[in-house]
Amino acid sequence: MLEKNNLFSFATSELSQDAFICWCLNWINYPDEMLYPMAKDIFSKLLKEENLENEKVEILRQYKKIDVLVILKNSKKAFLIEDKTYTSEHSEQIKRYKETIKNDFKEEINDVKTVYFKTGFWFSDDYKTTIDENKVNIKIDRKNFLDILNKYRGKNPILDDYYEYFEEVTKQEEKEKNYFISKEELNQKKYWELNIAWSAISQYEFMRKIFPEGYIRSGRSIGGGVYTQYDILEKKIFPDTREENLPEDKRTYTVFWRIDSKDKIGSYISINFYTEHGKGDKKPRAREDEYIKLKEKIKKIIDDNFIKLEEVECRFYDYWEPNLLMVSLKNYLISQEKFDELIKAIKIIDEELRK
Structure with a gap:
């Protein structure tokens, strides 16, 4: 002040x-x-x-x-x-x-x-x-x-x-750019007090460190929290449409990395599967068949490359945007070594998933 x-x-x-x-x-x-x-x-x-x-x-x-x-x-x-x-x-x-x-x-x-x-x-x-x-x-x-x-x-x-x-x-921006936390902060602060949870600048810097080029989407959720996204599959699998009562097998989808936060998990980075939908669409609202294929592909990438991540369990939900992969961030932000370990894993998964 x-x-x-x-x-x-x-x-x-x-x-x-x-x-x-x-x-x-x-x-x-x-x-x-x-x-x-x-x-x-x-x-x-x-x-x-x-x-x-x-x-x-x-x-x-x-x-x-x-x-x-x-x-x-x-x-x-x-x-x-x-x-x-x-x-x-x-x-x-x-x-x-x-x-x-x-x-x-x-x-x-x-x-x-x-x-x-x-x-x-x-x-x-x-x-x-x-x-x-x-x-x-x-x-x-x-x-x-x-x-x-x-x-x-x-x-x-x-x-x-x-x-x-x-x-x-x-000066404030320079403080927000820092997404690292000390072990003391990790133990003393609530997750929403950490830069990576509340600062769009911190999230943007984090995502840009992983992906030096390309478009990063910054926004706020309905509840007011900040999130940051980076597309993996930019081309949609099916023709884009906004027709009402669109059959499930014709709904398009996009896949992207997302930094966000939620209770019990805290801040995390995830791979999300978003299904395009029409105004009058009936449930289920997401392409469960494609979701399962992509989730299996991600699991194979992780196993084949001996990647060890602090994963949070993900499963298919009956809504627009289920997670394919979710990794809690808190223990990866306490040192450069842990951060580099996470970044290496994310880049491998991203490169293989785009093939």
């Missing part, structure tokens, strides 16, 4: 950050003020726009739900800034907003640059958004932004509060 009474300890929403971004950029319209050079730095180093002499800059917040819209009237350019703190882009927001600007400013704007600006931790969804240059032209993360603000600390208390707040956020 910050020692001083910091404005941004309370102004934590994306709307608050929208206002701060607008405030920072708007100093470009005050060339005689102390923070004018800061705005100029943001435009030139982050937005790659240096020719601002005699430019008329208009800054709009929440124009048709667009977080920040910057219009350079003389050069007929616009910067569409999608601002995120702790969420990621959804529903093709940037693409839709760009079309809005093109339609609404046909005469005033010739060139629209899209900007993905996120000061929170970057997950796969964030990298997925910014990898497409046809959709996002510029990406700005916390370090990019703070590196510029750092030069102007001491010149304005609002700027100082913002910088100091995100210094603390960075």
Whole structure:
């Protein structure tokens, strides 16, 4: 917790950050003020726009739900800034907003640059958004932004509060990235107090250590707990459909690794079998025949490779997502040696299961 009474300890929403971004950029319209050079730095180093002499800059917040819209009237350019703190882009927001600007400013704007600006931790969804240059032209993360603000600390208390707040956020993230636990913690703490149980950042770092490449899905369950997933079988066995009353032998399924937690077991990593289903489907809700085949395949992989894991018993349940394999994590997080042992086993199982 910050020692001083910091404005941004309370102004934590994306709307608050929208206002701060607008405030920072708007100093470009005050060339005689102390923070004018800061705005100029943001435009030139982050937005790659240096020719601002005699430019008329208009800054709009929440124009048709667009977080920040910057219009350079003389050069007929616009910067569409999608601002995120702790969420990621959804529903093709940037693409839709760009079309809005093109339609609404046909005469005033010739060139629209899209900007993905996120000061929170970057997950796969964030990298997925910014990898497409046809959709996002510029990406700005916390370090990019703070590196510029750092030069102007001491010149304005609002700027100082913002910088100091995100210094603390960075420190907290570094703590959350650590999924290891000591034997003392293991004995003294409840499972839900451990980073791997409650922190999406910790789970993401854990999964990324196993799988350096590929898409990692981060989310929250209906009960509010965090989970993290990584696909094994990305191609579905049967044609995808959402028809009602879909016959059991036509239902598709996906298989993936999942980090999650539950009472009695604590945090675990599992292989889950999710069955696609229609709205009116009758029980049983999962492909039991395919489930059994995959479970037998996993058992054979483990036996053939002399893998010893602290497995939790799994069986077929009459619901959408039964576990094929479940391994309690607590005893694998007390040392690098135990962790490496687990990672080696997971990689063998994953490689063989994909064949």
